[in-house]
Amino acid sequence: MIRIAFEKSSTAIYMSHLDLMRCMTRALTRAEIPAKYTEGFNPHLYLVFAAPLALGITGEREYFEIKLTEDMAPEQIRQRLNATLPRGLKILDVFEAENDFNEIESADYRVFIEGKTAEDWNRFFSAPTIPTEKKTKRGMETVDLKAEIISCRAEDTENGVVLSLHLPCGNRKNLSPLLVVKTFAPNEETYYTAARCAFFDQKGKRF
Amino acid sequence: MELERLLLRVKNPAWYSGGELNSITKDKNRVKTRFAFCFPDLYDVAMSHLGIKILYDILNRRDDVWCERVFAPAPDMEGLMREKNIPLFGLESRDPIKDFDFIGFTLQYELSYTNVLNMLDLAGLPVLAAERTDDMPVVIAGGPCTVNPEPMADFIDLFNIGEGEETLLQLVDLWQECGGNKREFLEKADRLESCYVPAIHDRKVKVRRRIVKDLDRAPYPEKLIVPNAKAIHDRISMEIMRGCIRGCRFCQAGMIYRPFRQKSPERMMENIQKLCQSTGYEEISLTSLSSSDYEQLPRFADLLLDYCTPRKINLALPSLRIDNFSEELLKKLRAVRSSGLTFAPEAGTQRLRDAINKNITEEDIFESCRIAFQGGNTAVKLYFMIGLPTETDEDILGIADLAQRIVDYYYQLKTKKNGKGVSVTISLSTFVPKPFTPFQWEPQIGLDEIHRRQQLLKNAITSKKIRLNYHEGKTSVLEGIFSRGDRRLGKLLLTAWKKGCILDAWDEHFRYDLWMEAMTECSIKAEDYAGRRYAYDEELPWDVVDCGVSKAFLIRESKLAYENKTSPNCKEKCLGCGVKSICGGDVCDPNCL
Known part of the structure; x- marks a missing residue:
């Protein structure tokens, strides 16, 4: 299993997860990487992402995995894809995977929200519960942000606040930083930026 | 930047962000001419269009020209742009297009006309050509609708009629020669064969549609922009030929893209290899008006399959004609992957199919169905039209009857797989009379009559295996008005747009009530345009354009329709349609086919 670390920024942040999968599939084809296809009537490229990244969020170090049908040097894969x-999409490095994406438990995010202060956040976060509506497969559900957020820190900048959020991420439990933004700053005109910085496993070990 | 602040507030930010693979960025200080290529509809539709890709490539091959793409924003984005005073910009540079040299629109369908007005307004320019000053960009238009330029004449400075591969570069050259003097440029451009400057053109001088004689020599892109957000047709389009040897009497494309020209398999394989390498696309669509008329199709299909199969690239082959649909070819295509089958008999009875010169017999239809069913297909989609000249209720009932007999045929064949039922989908559209067709003088049926005939068909279908899809009909009426319209319609367009009519091709945005209001205010009646029989000897709004096909030919064909008589296709016999006058006779000679 070959793991590929990449950055998603600039205009590429407006690609949805599905768009990104299509984009990477085509990039692997263009770069002539000997990537393996699935068997069956409707073969498609074997391509697994660490965790979907919502449209609009920057990914500082995202991952996907492929299988190779013949050997190719990691550095060659990196260079070919980057060409x-x-x-907005850039391959950072390519290496043999030593663990499984299923082990991902949480992720770090950095969120900037214009016009808000650390004090605003601290007041918001000091409430005993922070109920909000979350869209799930079963419909709308009420969740408690306070209980879901693993940890957070707020810092003032010139024109807003920067939140460092540690949130559950992965198959078992997931919280989008955008839900945090929408609950904290519900005005739809609020300008924000969000970035996912790192993934962690259950023991807090960085991916 | 201001734009970034808005993008996360709209539904499809990737439609406005730019940055797609193979989009072209240049240093604006090092180019002489900036061109905004506008497709007046939403991104996912616009990015599916082949013409824009060809012309984008041709213009950008020149170092001194920078061509960018501009599309109609969706209402959510438009609202924010207006609120924040962000003028319409080129996707590549994000610079306002009001500072460009050219703003070029491609007019592909009448229902995009209000979008042109809206885009000019969003650019910060007066929509009326007469109100734009000499320092503003030259607004030009091309595309199939411009064979009747009159309805849009108030808004466009210059129409370029016909295929733009050569003429667009001539216009850029002329613009540079004139040193950007718009008035001088328009005067000189109006004297070019294919150009029409409505403000100054002498209607006695015919504007001649330009064509590219040799498709093998015409430039074809080596790279295509790969959208970040899925386009409707997100694949490689390979144009295999232009023009059509058939002479279906309702079909404008079959007349205005004459003569029939084919590309060589070798040249296309060259194109395809480059395009596959530069895009990574997983599907190739062969585009033409009637793919199965391509003479070297079996050989080309072999070449294609040899290339595509190991690379897991799908082939899409639309516009296959029912009559020469070959069993072997179907098998080959299925070797890669296939979707359901679509045929276009257009009319339900042989009498009417003869009248419209759709040279398809019932045997052809059933033979094609047999091949399809025995090949394992169970879904058949059939295209029909209502409102065709000479149509009676019997013809409409014939559609239901034909569909039913196809269903029955499936069960008779006994080749059906266990548990798999057949599904026949009828896709029904309404006939719209179009300029430069033998039916250009015909009246269109009115809205009530459209509804009555739709209902008649609906009630005649009893099987659950048959599905009927049709459009309500109001948009067809509007198309009917504009396709044969004259310059007075400019006022109607302006009024309707001011009332808020945009994106008329989209059900969720189409406002027939506002169109009705605008028509009342402008004293324009549908019956005077769409619903009227034009006389053979009447001066037609589009008489200023010479498309190649002569009026005498169109009248001959029109009369044959009333005798239910078919005409041979160009391969069988030259009917003297007149297109030789613009192609010099060396292209469409039947012996060359």
Whole structure:
């Protein structure tokens, strides 16, 4: 299993997860990487992402995995892909995977929210519970942000607040930083940026 | 930047962000001419269009020209742009297009006309050509609708009629020669064969549609922009030929893209290899008006399959004609992957199929169905039209009857797989009379009559295996008005747009009530345009354009329709349609086919 670390920024942040999968599939084709296809009537490229990244969020170090049908040096894969990716996507490194994406438990996010202060956040976060509506497969559900957020820190900057959020991420439990933003700053005109910085396993070990 | 602040507030930010693979960025200080290529509809539709890709490539091959893409924003984005005073911009540079040299629109369908007005307004320019000053960009238009330029004449400075591969570069050259003097440019451009400057053109001088004689020599892109957000047709389009040897009497494309020209398999394989390498697309669609008329199709299909199969690339082959649909070819295509089958008999009875010169017999239809069913297909989609000249209720009932007999045929064949039922989908559209067709003088049926005939068909279908899809009909009426319209319609467009009519091709945005209001205010009646029989000897709004096909030919064909008589296709016999006058006779000679 070959793991590929990449960055998603600039205009590429407006790609949805599905768009990104299509984009990477085509990039692997263009770069002539000997990537393995699934068997069956409707074969498609074997391609697994660590965790979907919502449209609009920057990914500082995201991952996907492929299987190879013949050997190719990691550095060659990196260079070939980087020569053919659209603006905002960049391969950081390529290596043999030593663990499984299923082990991902949490992720770090950095969120900037314009016009808000650390004090605003601390007041917001000091409430005993912070109920909010979350869209799930079963419909809308009420969740308690306070209980879901693993840890957080707020710092003032010139024109807003920067939140460092540690949130559950992965198959078992997941919380989008955008839900935090929408609950904290519900005005739809509020300008924000969000980035996912790192993934962690259950023991807090960085991916 | 201001734009970034808005993008996360709209539904499809990737439609406005730019940055796609193979989009072209240049240093604006090092180019002489900036061109905004506008497709007046939403991104996912616009990015599916082949013409824009060809012309984007041709313009950008020149170092001194920078062509960018501009599309109609969806209402959510438009609202924010207006609120924040962000003028319409080019996707590549994000610079306002009001500072460009050219703003070029492609007019592909009448229902995009209000979007042109809206885009000019969003750019910060007056929508009326007469109100734009000499320092504002030259607004030009091309595309199939411009064979009747009159309804849009108030808004466009210059129409470029016909295929733009060569003429667009001539216009850029002329613009540079004139040193950007718009008035001088328009005067000189109006004297070019294919150009029409409505403000100054002498209607006695015919504007001649330009064509590219040799498709093998015409430039074809080596790279295509790969959208970040899925386009409707997100794949490689390979144009295999232009023009059509058939002479279906309702079909404008079959007339205005004459003569029939084919590309060589070798040249196309060259194109395809480059495009596959530069895009990574997993599907190739062969585009033409009637793919199965491509003479070297079996050989080309072999070449294609040899290339595509090991690379797991799908082939899509639309516009296959029912009559020469070959069993072997189907098998080959299925070797890669196949979707359901679509045929276009257009009319339900042989009498009417003869009248419209759709040279398809019932045997052809059933033979094609047999091949399809025995090949394992169980879904058949059939295209029909209502409102065709000479149509009677019997013809409409014939559609239901034909569909039913196809269903029955499936069960008779006994090749059906266990548990698999057949599904026949009828896709019904309404006939719209179009300029430069033998039916250009015909009246269109009115809205009530459209509804009555739709209902008649609906009630005649009893099987649950048959599905009927049709459009309500109001948009067809509007198309009917504009396709044969004259310059007075400019006022109607302006009024309707001011009332809020945009994106008329989209059900969720189409506002027939506002169109009705606008028509009342402008004293324009549908019956005077769509619903009227034009006379053979009447001066037609589009008489200023010479498309190649002569009026005498169109009248001959029109009369044959009333005798239910078919005409041979170009391969069988030259009917003297007149297109030789613009192609010099060396292209469409039947011996060359």
